[in-house]
Amino acid sequence: MxxxxxxxxxxxxxxxxxxxxxxxxEGPKACGKTTSAQQASDSVIYMDDPLRRTQYLQMVDTDMNYILSGATPRLIDEWQIAPKIWDAVRFEVDHRRKDGQFILTGSAVPPKEDKEQMKHSGTGRFSWLRMRPMSLWESSDSSGDV
Known part of the structure; x- marks a missing residue:
């Protein structure tokens, strides 16, 4: 961009x-998660794409490799739409044995009943970052001087 x-x-x-x-x-809607993650990623899949959402959800159940394949880091935007992605990413991270494989973005956590599908906490595989709306310094509305 x-x-x-x-x-x-x-x-x-x-x-x-x-x-x-x-x-x-993670972070609130419209704080820039996807845009920032796109800068660091080499491939992207948008789980909430209205034209492909149904197809992507079917692929999660039938061929997860379709979702996970792509240049790395691979951005999976709004991953929480399909919580099974969590364990699949964890499995791939374990087996690829490389850093920087995936970026998962989302403004919401999966509902409790969907979280029960997630078998692993992600400890040792995932790093969690909380993003906030743009600061005044980032938007150039302040020089940042004190």
Whole structure:
């Protein structure tokens, strides 16, 4: 993106990708999670794409490799739509044995009944980052001077 405005989280996300197999980027809607994650990713799948959502949900149940395949880091946007992605990513991270494989973004956590499908906590495989709306310094509305 030519008009991307650098965010504080960009360097933190890069550092986490260098240290962990997957990074979960959470935060409120419209705070810039997807846009920031796109800058760090080499391939993207948008689980909430209205034209492909049904197809993607079917692929989660029939051929998870379709969802996980792609250049890394692979961004899976709104992953919580299909909570089975969590354990599949954890499995891939374990078997690929490389850092920086996936970025999962979402503004919501799966509902409790869906969370029960998730068998692993992600400890040792996932790093969690909380993103906030753009600061005044990031938006250039402040110089950041004190």
């Amino acid at each position: 030519d008009d991307y405005r650098k965010r504080i989280i960009d360097n933190i996300l890069k550092d986490e990708l260098d240290a962990m197999g997957a990074v979960v980027l």
